[in-house]
Amino acid sequence: MEVLVTGGAGFIGSALVERLLAEGHHVEVVDDLTTGSLANLSAAREQARHEEAGALRIHQADVHDDGLAALVERRHPEVVIHLAGATAKAARRATTQVVHEVAGTVHVLDAAVAAGARKVVCVAGARAQADVIRGIPARAVHEYLAAYQDRHGLTHTTVVMPTVYGPRQTPATESSVVAVFVQRVLAGQTCVVHGDGTQTRDLLYVDDAVDALVRAMGHADGATVEVGTGIATTVSELHATVARVAGVDCPAVPGERRAHEPGEVVTDPRRAATLLGWEPWTGLEDGVAQTIEAARSAGT
Numbered sequence: 570m571e572v573l574v575t576g577g578a579g580f581i582g583s584a585l586v587e588r589l590l591a592e593g594h595h596v597e598v599v600d601d602l603t604t605g606s607l608a609n610l611s612a613a614r615e616q617a618r619h620e621e622a623g624a625l626r627i628h629q630a631d632v633h634d635d636g637l638a639a640l641v642e643r644r645h646p647e648v649v650i651h652l653a654g655a656t657a658k659a660a661r662r663a664t665t666q667v668v669h670e671v672a673g674t675v676h677v678l679d680a681a682v683a684a685g686a687r688k689v690v691c692v693a694g695a696r697a698q699a700d701v702i703r704g705i706p707a708r709a710v711h712e713y714l715a716a717y718q719d720r721h722g723l724t725h726t727t728v729v730m731p732t733v734y735g736p737r738q739t740p741a742t743e744s745s746v747v748a749v750f751v752q753r754v755l756a757g758q759t760c761v762v763h764g765d766g767t768q769t770r771d772l773l774y775v776d777d778a779v780d781a782l783v784r785a786m787g788h789a790d791g792a793t794v795e796v797g798t799g800i801a802t803t804v805s806e807l808h809a810t811v812a813r814v815a816g817v818d819c820p821a822v823p824g825e826r827r828a829h830e831p832g833e834v835v836t837d838p839r840r841a842a843t844l845l846g847w848e849p850w851t852g853l854e855d856g857v858a859q860t861i862e863a864a865r866s867a868g869t
Contacts, residue, residue: 571645572786573597573686575632575677576652578605580737581692585650585779586613586625592783595624597644600653601631609737632673641680648786649681650690654710670706675713682721689714689723690785695731695771695795696834711793718791726785731797731836735775735856736863746804747772747857750811751864754819760812764826766805771797771835774856777849781841789844797836798849807853814857 572589576582577598582605589596590613598610610627617625628640632653641649654670654677674691681689691714693707714725734747753760773796781796802810805821812819841847851859 570594570647570786571597573599573641573644573646573649574652575599575649575654576605578602578607578609578627579652580605580609580735580739581733581775581778582652583609583613583737584735584775585652585782586610587616588779588783590616590620590624593620596626597641597646598625598627599630599632599637599640600627602629604739604741632677637676638680638683641686642684645684646681646686648688648690649677649686650692650782650786651677652692653677654691667706667709671709671713674710678713678717678723682717682723686723688786688790689717689725690782691725691727692782693727693729693793695729695797695836696831715791724790726789726791727793728781728785729793729795729836730778730781731771731773731834733773733775733778735860738775738860746770746807747811747860750808751815751857751860754811754815754817755861755864757817757819760808760819760821761824762804762808762821763824763830764804766808766821766823767803767832768830769801769803769833769835770807771800772802772807772853772856773797773849774851774859777851781845781847784845784847788846792840792844794841794844795836795838796841796845796847796849797838798853799836799838800853801833801835802853810853810857811861814854815861 572594574582577586578600586596654674717723738745738748740749740752750760808821
């Protein structure tokens, strides 16, 4: 199958590209490389060398570029997986979120229709949906997805994800609390727990997130599906887990609670089990251990 992945050079996107190649798909990556990097795709590029010619193509382009439709139309993907509209950095300001999430998604939908694609899989953040203001663009995207399905026959699935973590994630985005703690613990630096540390997150390992996206390619047409562990882990518990798994004595220090930080973000994955046949298999300690091992191997 021909699959196009926007945001395919990010830490989730690159893991997804590797999984798609392993399953024999041909993959087109579209990424402007502002938050992703070609280094993230080094393993995928090596993997593609052992596949048939053209198994992986990488295009440095923004989903807002005027040439996107022509690029996608030339490749004729059957499925488009749109990761570029749900970056945490884009969600920091409402105006920026509208441009990146809504306008960018509509541009991708137009390109998918022009290319004759069968389906678009979109990713949404559970944290943004839990916020009244940030949830408005997410609802607008949902309306556009429904409209394009009705008008053009372009089916869709929206996968709502909580805090995803794992190898290659950088500490530069709002949702990267695991990456922040891992980096600082391994560097022997102090970790700051903002607020009282009782705020909770649903922590989903990247391979589990990728598995949900792959399953969504062929299931849950027209549906919005939450994926996650369904387990509420406090930020203090997370810090303690990272320090323990790393084998480092690194007490946390309290910091001021950040404005607009939600107290609880936990998903309900029961619908994913029904519609996608999906459930998470990576426990927090195992996922943190794999993240730490990758960070140590990378020298970070």
